[in-house]
Amino acid sequence: MDCAFCSVVAGDTRADIVLDEPDYVGFLDKRPVFKGHTLVVPREHVPTLLDLPPALHAGLVAVTQRVVSAVMTGLGAQGAFTAINTVVSQSVPHLHVHVVPRTKGDGLRGFFWPRTTYADAEEAAAYAAKLAGALAPPSPSA
């Protein structure tokens, strides 16, 4: 097995396990943004968010909610940052949700700066139209 996270799930690579459940496994990131930074992964090998099958959709949100609550109640964090990289900056090609404990003034200004702006309203409208046009229809099962 060449996947680093499948190896953690299988128990072949040591990790600090936070949760071990039928559909999802959570463990500490070895290089945390802040201590307690947890990665939540589907037990099965799912390369990216786009590949997550519908049967696992609701569970991803539920398990992420529980880990966010746990960093707040268990570590005293005031909030959390949750993030998923798809393809770019995705260091391991096995879907993982980062859950990072947050506290006001913790210095994580975040990747959210600097921001840019649209040249004008027409440019923004053109971007929205491109995205709307590229949007797949909702799944009939959704």
Add this chain to the structure above:
Amino acid sequence: MDCAFCSVVAGDTRADIVLDEPDYVGFLDKRPVFKGHTLVVPREHVPTLLDLPPALHAGLVAVTQRVVSAVMTGLGAQGAFTAINTVVSQSVPHLHVHVVPRTKGDGLRGFFWPRTTYADAEEAAAYAAKLAGALAPPSPSA
């Protein structure tokens, strides 16, 4: 209505709409990290990720997948960054998923640096144990 995103959903505040569906609405962030940066919000007022009811869980993942695909196919992005702030850094107290188009070398090193490390294996194990101990049991409906 005091909520900025409820106002967008209601059509009272102008926004560049990417999708408008029964459960979720997507629109451009006015100050994008990169152009095409979209916010996905539940139509109903849900303050934080922790408040999202189970009936909306699967839909959140499905709609996020579709927007990630749209920034890739519609804007030619190579990937995407998706993120949710809970409480800390959450500028509007109405749950919103950021979907940011990503391209290799786009300069978004991300909030993921600098990283820290655990002092030793015992410290890491203690964090994992605190989190595991604080974890709510899975919902019986999950």
